[in-house]
Amino acid sequence: MKRRPTITDVAARAGVSKSTVSLVLQGSPLVRSETAKTVRAAMREMGYVYNRAAATLRGSSVGLVGLVINDLRNPFFTEFAVSFQMAMAAAGYATVISNADEDAELQEKLVASMIEHGVDAVVISPAYGDPSSVFDPLARAGIPTLQVLRRMDPRTELFPFASFDYAAGSAEATRHLIASGARRIAFVGGLDERSITRERMEGYLAALEEAGLSPLRVEGPTSRAFGRSAVARLKDDHPECDAVFCFNDLVALGLIAGLQRDGVAVGRDIRVVGFDDIEEAALAWPDLSSVACDIAGFARDTAGALRDWLDTGTRPPAERRAPVGLVVRASSGGLGQ
Amino acid sequence: MKRRPTITDVAARAGVSKSTVSLVLQGSPLVRSETAKTVRAAMREMGYVYNRAAATLRGSSVGLVGLVINDLRNPFFTEFAVSFQMAMAAAGYATVISNADEDAELQEKLVASMIEHGVDAVVISPAYGDPSSVFDPLARAGIPTLQVLRRMDPRTELFPFASFDYAAGSAEATRHLIASGARRIAFVGGLDERSITRERMEGYLAALEEAGLSPLRVEGPTSRAFGRSAVARLKDDHPECDAVFCFNDLVALGLIAGLQRDGVAVGRDIRVVGFDDIEEAALAWPDLSSVACDIAGFARDTAGALRDWLDTGTRPPAERRAPVGLVVRASSGGLGQ
DNA sequence: CTGAAAGCGCTTACAG
């Protein structure tokens, strides 16, 4: 494993100074195209590899942004991560994705490591926990940081926040269930103390109130496993329930599996609506009605806002809400089965 | 956004030389604990951030490994990625995850960017395409590289390969279906020219031959969407089919959704077995029988082998195969419904 | 259009 060639080696081989090699590397128009060609040939022959760390040291930016995701196993977040990475790549930025696994301590370490490695910016969908241990170091290091999908740090002028308009989506879904004839509509999944749960319940509660109906609640995690287990809780606590609005599609899909096991006809005996409209929603049986969030579009917008911040210094607005829209499918009786 | 403090600033503040600060940073026992304490206090007061790029330049390794995944949206790979990242983190390595999105060109760019950023090693589950455009630069840069889950580059002494023993798993699954009474067993999903498809079919074909049965084939992609659409192809081409062994769980779950739509009782009218045993398999209805790959364990072993390579210079064996095992559930009639 | 020189923030022998 011999030493990699440096620009000095390339310069020697090409018979120019290392300044010239550096200029060629940057595609500067100052270098005569003849010379540039010679230099590039030398690089190829020697298997030269650009050393970005050295360049960074001298002052330029790394072209690296860090993405920290609370739960990368959740397909909603996976989709966001890969779309964001692709949007940044198209603009010449490398994105390092990492999974905090809902663990505030791990998240702190990941962010510290990113700061050391000198990322130009951080986008974070934070795990629950004390925000200061992760946001304060970012602020101290002067790294532009965007909060997405979950607002953990209240200082949104410092760490702008972007998410979807969950309240509007849940209101639309609930009105749809009411219009379809449902009267005893449960909200299943989500932990009450979390702000995202409150947002997703807000529209539900408002729509019920408009119609003079009262809420039914089954609180819990936001996983497929919980959805499946919630069937029993629903039967015990709210046997009169005729529709379920779920915290997300994962819960809804688990719930549907459980209902089917019990021989309940989803879409007829009971209506179900999910949230997020993950790819699987359209492919499940019955097809799952869901509040669609255009994650890929949201990721592109986030990438655009971040690039603006980095390139022009324009900090994004403290809060941005992307619109959502209900997609009606068979699980809420929208289409025959 | 003022300049970040450097070790020189810290040294001035603490009244020592920058060599001493550097030693403190590395936890060297050479520094008197008194002095170290003063230095650490100075760092804290000034909000000092370690600049890893500068350290790297001087020779030490970055403690960074790159992970390139062909399709990060596939939960099988997501699970591998997050488990690997966590195993490396426990050993003090940062892992940058990136998604090649089955795009050989994007993959080439991602790898080039990782090389520039100076990763110590790369683990890659490669996209299909010409391997040399991605593996040659890695070899030139002298970066230890592991191929996992897909062997694209035949030079496995250079780029050791690790995967699961797919052939054994598919044989076990097929024998199980035969033992359950199935006689017309189709293999659905996967593209024939790909080596992973051949491996997963190998055991299926062997088991059929043992039993004197002949294969039924529906070729295609490996997605949920394909599984759902394969129901029609199956009905048209092989109406006599009484069991399906799917390329993976995604195909199986899509297929089951399609069968249910047609009113077919999965596990009784037709038996279905998947491959990978993703989390959803146990939560679907009916529960999906599947060949379980212990991905988290595999990821940990991969991380261990890589760390050995990095720490002691021991290159892993050219090929490693992790065992797999069939999990029988309701979809193949294993349990009553 | 090209070269010589200084400097980015660290680490590493080498003295003391």
Place this chain on the structure above:
DNA sequence: CTGAAAGCGCTTACAG
């Protein structure tokens, strides 16, 4: 146990 000095591979004014 601590300091002075050289050097890692680049970039960036500054001359020419």
